[in-house]
Amino acid sequence: MTDRRLIVFNLLRGLAAILLALVVAAIFIFISSDEPLTALKYLLMGPVVSFRATGNVFNTTSFLTIFAAMIPTIFSGLAVCVMFSANQFNLGGEGAIMLGGFVGALLGIYLKMNTGLHQVVCVLAGAIAGGLIMLIPAILKVKLGASEMVTSLMMNYVVMFVILHFLNFVFADRSKGATQTFPFMETAKIPEIVANGTKLTWGFVVALIFVVIIALFMYRTKWGYAIRMIGINQSFAQYSGMQVGTVIILSQVIGGMLSGMGGSIEVLGRFNTFLWRELPGYGWLGITIAILAKNNPIFVPFAAFFIAYLNKGCDLMATYSDVPSEMIDIIQAAIFLFFAAEQFLAKYRQRIVVRNAQRDLALQEAAASQGGSN
Amino acid sequence: MEQEFIVEQNEIEEQEDFVVQMRGVSKVYPNGIAANKDVDFFLRRGEIHAIMGENGAGKSTLMKILFGLEQPTSGEILINGQAVAITSPNKAISLGIGMVHQHFMLVPSLTVAENIVLGMAPTDKSRLLVDYKKAVQIAEENAARYNLRIDPNAKVMDIPVGMKQKVEILKALVRGAKILILDEPTAVLTTQETSELFKELIALKEQGFTIVFISHKLKEIKQITDRLTIMRSGRSMGVYNTADITEKEISRLMVGRDVVLKVVKDKSQPTDTVLKVRDLEYTNRWNKKMLDKLSFSVRKGEILGIAGVEGNGQRELVEMLFNLNTPDAGTITVCGESIINLSQDKIRNRGVSLVPEDRMTYGIADIASIEENVISDRFSSKRFNKGPLFNMREIHHESQNLIVDYRILAKSPKQQVKMLSGGNIQKVVVARELSSKPTLLIADQPTRGIDVGATEFIRNEIVEMSRDGTAVLLVSADLNEVIELSDSLIVMYGGKIVAYFEDSSQLDDLTMGEYMLGLKHQTEEEIAKVSYD
């Protein structure tokens, strides 16, 4: 199957984008740092290597924290995959994550339940909250044609401020210095897989399970199929008899549920109380991840790993050298721009397409001359 | 003696004042389709010259070449005797050629005056602001000079179609056009507006302008043109003085098949009525009546063709059959139940399938695979779903079968549809629409723009479906197709049915041409027969 050539091409194109972005980063580092090589060392290798006088050692703990960091971003990436596949530019993931985290946290503080069940209920509540909030931009889009992008962006802020209100005025633990809620019950916290302080909780396993679930959903169910067809050609979907409006709403609600789930799993896994005082930022990471994964859920963990690795590298670079950790945003933006540019390396893709077409033509002619009907 | 004669001929030719000469112009597209084949076109200064032909005859292409929107594959163009290469519309404008397109190129929220001076707006003393008064002045002066009534201050979105056209004409004139090309100008006009336009064109001619008029409307051509060139299947069938040629002769030259492609089929044995269209009426948003008390029926086991030049209401009719548009009055029923304003999935549930004219917009999702495309109308059925998941084996099975049955040439079912040739893309659409074993199949230009092999295959499939009991409504501007493939056919003209032929196999091109071009009209009784009441 010669489409394999195209797949390989796309992979290489992705790598080229990443390499270019790193080159851009390297340039910035060289300009701004007094010790650029050290900075680069920590950026590229720091996340998994401990630089010791006695020799460099693979740092397992650090490696595992990368996976821990992936937990919320995998969910966020999956959410964006679903919504973007339907061609819905819903950017409300930020708000849904925070809401999911808050709702899950509240149930974790005030609801008495046995462990095991408690976490499931909290996370489920977070998911439902996230899904419900996405109904607003979704319905406004379908019934009134209002831009889901603007309404979802606004919802982010509405959600954030409403949560902050409740956080400060209703659920605040006045005994603590900084504003935060009361601590979660132990039964609600999501435990680490191995208690080693890496915060790599069972949430990671859940995240991977959902990668499979969402991949199946998108490619092996009728709803995922409808979402994708509507995203490709809405007129075609309508003419084929698909319920376009309902599916558009569905795509955004699912996106919201995944975001909410990610938020609650992260909050209950990493922290002891709810202490997010602003939008956590995983929503935007999710967009980058979805772009890198080309909206395919299967590639989300890889993209998430990559982003988490770079993030950690930037943090280490900031700690051990003089380059600020915000370099990650520059890298992200560069990768994003290159990756999303259809024309990036388009000439090469064109060559492959043409070669394919020519080969097809030859095959067809050969088949025709044999008088075959295939 | 003979040689002297020939020399005389040449001298006569040279003395003719041809403002435009197109010699041996051919246009072949990369996919192999030849829109113009070795066409000669001579335009005399100061005449109104019509280019006539059916849809697809190549007349629009020829004029697009003249206006620089397309480049010829071969041939030469001379303007005022000088050979030129018209590489872009700007070049054409500089040569004094202006074109009024079928789809207007106007900016709705700008006023008439602003549209006219767009791109060359006069500025005031400061050179920064538009001198609107001057723009209005330019518009009014030119309007008066050419006798084209316009309201310079009205916004284009508020003015009627007739005035929009005048604005387009003024746009060309203001940019120095001496040669005006009008592409199907009366397609959008009411009768009233048409006669106004003709008055203006004659006035322009008297002022020395040369006008080319692309049309297929016989009566109009006869009214105002001096000469006409007839095109058919990309070739020129000759140039004639309008006064010297009859409508019948024009019709014979315009409408005819070079090769008659017979379709082998058994005689149809139609039974119950499946589709009933009664007294359908529709006036479009430009106040043109596109459907005028249209009534007909289609029965099980027959192929009813709708013949006619495009633009006579066929488009609107097909849209209404699939809820892409709503009639003003009338009924449409399938097996006794109305399908007006029914959602597409419900229409499909009633057993209706549509092979759409615009396959890229409606028929397929281009970056999805063949498999995904071919199940788009049935993906939620029990057969393809095992619980929450797809039954992939059944789906693969189905798509493989369809690929084999409909001879879709592709590497695998996973291939993206947009990679296929036009004919194979259409086969994907046909495979899906026909394999659902519909009660009523609507085929709208089913073989347009595809290769001969695919065409033949698809037509045979349609015949087979019909003989198996499906009622088929075939809408086609391709004469061969509509005569040979249909069992019976109706001719649409001006939103009405003007003829019904129970047995289309006996039809000759001449007769067809006369009905299609509005020269002939059957009686009410004869037409009513197609309603089978």
Added chain:
Amino acid sequence: MIGDLLLSIFNSDFLYSVIRITAPILFAALGAVIAEKAGVVNIGLEGIMMISALFGVLFGYWTQSWLIGVLGAVAIGVLLALLIGFFAFEMKTDIILGGIAVNMLGAGGTIFLLYMFTGMKGNTGSLVTRELLIPTIDIPLIKSIPYLGEVLSGHSVLTYLAFLLVWLIWVVIYKTPLGLNIRAVGENPNAATSIGVSVQKIQYIAIGLSGALAGLGGAFMSMYYSQGWNSGMVAGRGFIALAATAMGRGEPVGTMLSSLLFGLAQALRTKVSGMQGVSSYLVSVIPYLVTIIGLVLYAISIKNKLKKRHPVAKGAE
């Protein structure tokens, strides 16, 4: 107490602050207006504001001139917008994604750039001295008018510019040849091409102008409003601007009015922060809720205008 609150809205100090707060939103919103008229969607206004805000301060500091600082901010804004345009028009990136990329760049890239250029982390600290701030003007006659004088006089140069630009942009769009071309490109690109106007050139100009305006908004924030740059200072104003433009139906005057509405909401929020019993958080929600409601009303009004029929697929036009 609510009564007191409502009355205090008419306090001249309050109205003064409303105008002040509206200005940066208005700049960005006007940028969105111009872009939209040419059929271009620039959602990177937030990022452009942040980055230009930073560079405004930097340029000002390096040259010790606030004017150069402002001009520098504008230049950076233009460059960023042209970058988005390049990726959208040449590289065929979805223009929305291009805007998101610039927003990402603005979020953390600014902190990084600040460090790179000055070694400072997170904010510009004492870099911005009094002389570097955009000067305010006391308008001679007006300042003496009771009440009105307090509301209208004494604003910064840029504040007056923002409102002046409403009229200027209106003139450009509706009274200049460029404006005609922009509207043609935005409504019917074919019409523009058919008379030799380059659609791409016009779109570059439009997006460049939107970047310049966002740059002014950024400069306003860092060189006057917050008297320095810090990360998080723009706080979504670039997105609110998008909403203001949508509510203002893409027209300069309407956009000004909706921007004022948001300014009012934010000013209320500041006023109410200190008060007992009223949650500043809930008040903060108002501008965003108002946007959504405004968008809904707008969408409903459009729906009523459109005829019920589906448009004719092809054919006469």
